[in-house]
Amino acid sequence: MGIMSFLRNRAGIIIVGAIGFAIIAFLVSDAVQMGGSFLHADQTEVGEVDGEAIPILEFNEQVELNTNNFKQQMGQSNLDPQMTSYIVENTWNQFVSKLLMKKEMNRLGLQVSKNELNDLVTGKNPDPQIIQNFGDPKTGQLNRMQLNSFLDNVKTQPSDSPVSQQWTAFLLNIREGKMAQKYTNLIKNSIYVTTLEAREDYSQRNKLANFSYVNLDYNSVPDNQAKITDQDYSDYYNENKFRFKNPSESRSFEYIVFDANPSKADSAEVIAAVQKIAADFRTSTNDSLFVSINSETKLPVNYVRRGQLDPALDSLVFKASSGTFIGPIFTNGSYKMAKVIDVKVGPDSVKASHILINPAAEGGIDKAKSKADSIRNLISGGASFTELAAKFGTDASKDTGGDLGTFARGSMVPAFEEAVFNGQTGDLKVITTQFGVHVIKINAQIGSSKVVKVALVDKSLSTSNKTQQEAYAKATSFLAAAKNDKAFDEESKKSGYTKQLAENVIPTQAAVEGLDNSREMIRWVFGSDKGDVSNQVFEMGNKFAVAKVVDVFEKGTLPLDQVKKQIEPMVIKRAKARLLLENMNKAVTGSTSIEQVAQKAGKPVTPVQNIVFANPVIPGLSQENKLVGTIFGSQPGKLSKPIEGDQGVYVFVVNGFSNPAPLTNAFKQKVQVAQSIQQRASGEAYKVLRDNSDIKDNRVKFF
Structure with missing residues (x-):
């Protein structure tokens, strides 16, 4: 359990470390470069760096890893197109940077020997990542006993086991980080500022x-x-x-949007449905079940503090007494209604610790509960919660004795929150959530304010199928008439449609401003020629669009x-x-x-x-x-x-x-100027490497 838990709990750290090396000291926002035809590029390669291919399968694996890590870090289960595009972009920068730096370090003969790597793990000055993963959280010092125990366990694992492979990847990350440090130091040590330059800088800033x-x-x-x-x-x-x-190929295109926003009939239909839901909600005897069936967002029935609800509801809910029904109210595109179930004064925040038991590792939920009860009994008998958390916990909090810190309402899942906010300081509780079985200790309850237990139901004002079909029919009719460049212009003028222009769009752009989910249209643009009219109607939520490529701006110096x-x-x-x-x-x-x-x-x-x-x-x-x-x-x-x-x-x-006072300490001025240059040196060096390399970016074919 120990070795797998270590790697599982620190998978995010390992991934972040891998990304960190790739962009350490060379963070750039414009690493996107294009080359060659999108239509004829290798279908198995997402790009090339100086002839070295980036296979799409390998790239997709890294995108998936980075996506999962991002979700974990941000606490989100779903990502919008902009976030997805951001992750793909960072992954691309990671690959390009890694390949460029690998080539440059080989040229310079930079290496990290086996002895150096061993010293970075077990030597007198271990790598910060080793200290981070095997350090004592109280002292910040390396726990060598824990490290040696872990290394002994790794030696017992087959070389092709997940544990060995993940540890190898971790060591590779440390090695690459050291290489990057050597390269950065090489650049910094090559910088020299003369006394004349220091005096000139002093004069320019003070005269x-x-x-x-x-x-x-x-x-x-x-x-x-x-x-x-x-x-x-x-x-x-x-x-x-x-x-x-032009650092990368870009294009401009015109498009006509056919809106399918809710009609008057759609609004009337939704209002009728909302009124029926409201009538049923008022008389409901099982509010949690009613919310799960009828609400679109399905928020749990729980206590909330002032400011957590939609502003249109918040003040009304906190002025109401228990049993009050509020709404329906139309706000932010949805009809919302609320039933106040209970009003009381409760803590603002809670400081708690827990020990998480994994039912899968214990042979089922019943055995996990039995183990949790035993742990609670040990703690009640005087055993150390911190020591038991370190021994039996299965999440990252075990490294801090199960301490979850201080958190406000809305930070935890409902069952956990119910237990800690409705208990008393010092309580020991055993509860079950979707994460497993928890032994919880309430360390402190801080502050007090009015809280309201409220059930919320919402229904958005959506477009009917009929309205969608009518808008789509207009778009397809226009598409049938606009068969070419000239017809596109003539038909739009004849029908009174407004042409909109998207200028200098790059291949990796996630969306056109004002159009959600327009990535598919951008991909079509980069597979087409100047003057081409789209061969399909692009669907983007409540909008449909037909596009025409207006101009193609090739990579390199643009013509007059x-x-x-x-x-x-x-x-x-x-x-x-x-x-x-x-x-x-x-x-x-x-x-x-x-x-x-x-x-x-x-x-x-x-x-x-x-x-x-x-x-x-x-x-x-x-x-x-x-x-x-x-x-x-x-x-x-x-x-x-x-x-x-x-x-x-x-x-x-x-x-x-x-004129300023005479410069009395030229050495200090030289150091200041050198530091200023050094801060930019690594990034500028990377930019030179990138500009002098042949980078082909085929991402538009895949994403």
Whole structure:
């Protein structure tokens, strides 16, 4: 029981550790990369990293492990599409990172020897994961007796047993973590900051500039007065090509939505059903059974504290007396009704411990109860609850003597909560839940407030089959008429349907904003060509959609025609700058002071105090890198030439600089600069590895 319990109870830790290594020090949110055709990629591979395949079966296994761990950590049994997409994305990052780092570490010759690994497990300075799993919770120190006992047990297991395989995976995780640490240290130790760099950084952060400026704002010129040409677009594009590098293939598509929201007839039908349920609920003699049969959410009949219910019900329930019936009330898309069964004052929270007995391991529920009764009798006779929990407990709490900490109402399953909140401090109880048989000790009951035992029934305002069919019929009729790109546009205009646009969608995107469960439509888009109209109606809850691919943006530098609309505001700004530079040059010509420039330009002089080079933000405007950079390279008292900034065209004069006190401790400054660089170094190193690798992502075919 001990060895299997250890691995079972710490499976989540092992999984988290495996994920942790893969992304340790290299957390990135944009690891998605695409390559090749989705239609012709290998059907057995979810992707490739520098020619090394990621098999779909192996990938799916890891997704399942990560999903189960996530559910356990979050206490959820079901995940929505966004959460599922998040897990798939993290799993992909895990595989890509692991393969890239494996290749780089092999190139560098980084290794962890067998002796090093043994030292990480049983040496003087064991790995933190060993201490976490075999440490004394009271002292935080390694319990070597427990560790050695566990290792002796592992030696008795066959090499192909689940225990041996899980322990091997755990050791591999420790080894990989050590490799990652060596790599990170190698990068950090390669960073060197010179005294000159330290002094320059100190100056940039502490030298102050005082200046005055005159500004002609771009917003002062209407867009229609800024005449732009094809050459303007071309010039801006060629100067800023680096901005248009597409890290992964993306697509834009239009779609028309056919809503199947509840009709008036649907509402009337639901209201009639709700009124009948309410009448029956009022006279029900078995409220728990009634809730389980008639309520959609099936909340257990239990005591609740103020604030736990829907706000529309909460205040009414806590003002009511026992026996009061409330509702139906329509809130958040559902009709809700409540029956107040009991009102009393009870504890706000409870501190409790338990010993969980697994019926499957004991030969059935009766034997588990018998064992639990025996344990309770031992505790009543003076035996240590903590020691018995460590010996007989089967969940993770046994490592802390069964201590569950302090928890409020709603934190535990109903049977457990009923036992601890309705008992007295010091009580020992034996109860059964879906998790097994519990020996419970109530350590303390904290606070007191009004609680209400309430039965809740809800019924959502749903769409009828008839309404669904009518919306679907409209969608299929449109699809039949919109056979191609041109017909899609003509038919939507003819029928008065509004086309919606989803821009720059990436292959792994979970959904289109405003459309739940739209992943299938996105997958179709990435298996189609520009101009294609969907060959099916996509169903998304109460909505149906027909789509058309508008544009395909390939991985790599996007061509000018695909970014022309995107860069238009910047090109217009440049055209405005030409006009304003001409006006400002006229104002500067013949002027000997900033005041004369302001008078000619018809703008005020604005003084600015205490600007530093490292933070080039002008109060009242925004970040102006070019302007501030020019200021720090100028002589005091000299009128500048017009400067084309981000918000407008500027002329300035430096009134003076305030130099900081001399740097007396260059070594300390060097350390600070180095630490700042080191914090980014690992992530930047990973980014370089990723950018210089050939990564093919075929996930859109499978997820």
